[in-house]
Amino acid sequence: MRTVTLPAAVVTGALALTLTACGSGGTGPGSGDGASGTLVVGATPTPAGEVLGYVQRNLAKKAGLDLEIKEFTDYVLPNTALQQGELDANLFQHKPYLDDFNASKGTTLTAVAQVYLPPLGFYSKKTRDVTALRDGATVALPNDSTNEARALELLAAQGVIELKKGAGVDATPKDVAENPKHLTFKELEAAQLPRSLDDVDVAAVNNNFALDAGLSPKKDAILLESAKNNPYNNVLAVKKGDEDDPRVKKLAHLLTSPEVKTFIEDTYKGSVLPVTGA
Structure with a gap:
């Protein structure tokens, strides 16, 4: 197998997923309770759902974060659900895809943290x-x-x-x-x-x-x-205006922690790369 470094201008990744479980999200920023309540995060099963699951099981409680994960199996529904307030955040896409989605769908989503590279x-x-x-x-x-x-x-x-x-x-x-x-x-x-x-x-x-x-x-x-100069790191995204939600900041901090870096390295053994390890 050979690896190739792409120019940073190249855009990718669009994950497409069918909603397997979607609810009202009820306690997120869209419900008006701001910094309190459960943070509902949409994700594709692999690797995003697994990474979030690790955070939920091992790190969230100690950090005072009540985390709920909803899995999707296409690339459109996690963003439309986020825009409509059914989710508080999502993890599954790189920023070029997010930017393209905003431009084509009229959504107002923004990236708050880079988490991992899925080459x-x-x-x-x-x-x-x-x-x-x-x-x-x-x-x-x-x-x-x-x-x-x-x-x-x-x-x-x-x-x-x-x-x-x-x-x-x-x-x-x-x-x-x-x-x-x-x-x-x-x-x-x-x-x-x-x-x-x-x-x-x-x-x-x-x-x-x-x-x-x-x-x-x-x-x-x-x-x-190759990970070198690759613009396709997957990001934690929220609806514009929710970047400063304390729950979102907690999750962003946990997702970029040394513990999550180690989990990604040990679990995927080079098939998924933590941003801090790229």
Whole structure:
């Protein structure tokens, strides 16, 4: 497996998740009780839900924080629920995705802490090197705007393709200027990409979906992003105006603590990287 450092301008990650449990959130900033009550945080199951679960079990009580976790399995609902006041915060996305979501959906969400990096990787059952792909190979990509561009930039950094100048964070297969291997690009929902590996030559898979599918980004990816200068650290996000909620500040402090750093390192063994360890 090789790792690649991407330019900081590249945008990625959009996690897409179906709401598995969503309630009124009742005690958060949106309910008007400010600094008191339970902090309701939305998350994807892996790794965000696991990291928050560690905080809930081991750190929250001592810090005086009542933490409730609601899990989602797509990338849209955690943000709409946060905007609508059903959540007090969420953890699942990087800032480029958050910025793109705000711009396209008219939401007012903001990042309050960087927590970990879930590197995007390419996986294959047919080759161990993206530069050795056969002529006419099929490449599966996430169909959300930020992650698709991120995957294409990763291929371009390896010289497999060349993108049009200025394609940037909005790059799609239409922006491929040079395609010497005549690759065919197949755009799929991010959650479907691990299941596509039997049908395509290579697939770009978001970290959380790779882990959910039993893949090890560090061991199984044939091409993986480097942590160096990577803009895709996942962030704790809140609705604008709630940044100073004492409960949010407590959670941000816990999520960036040495204890959580150690938990991430010991649990994911390089497949997820704590920001302080990047």
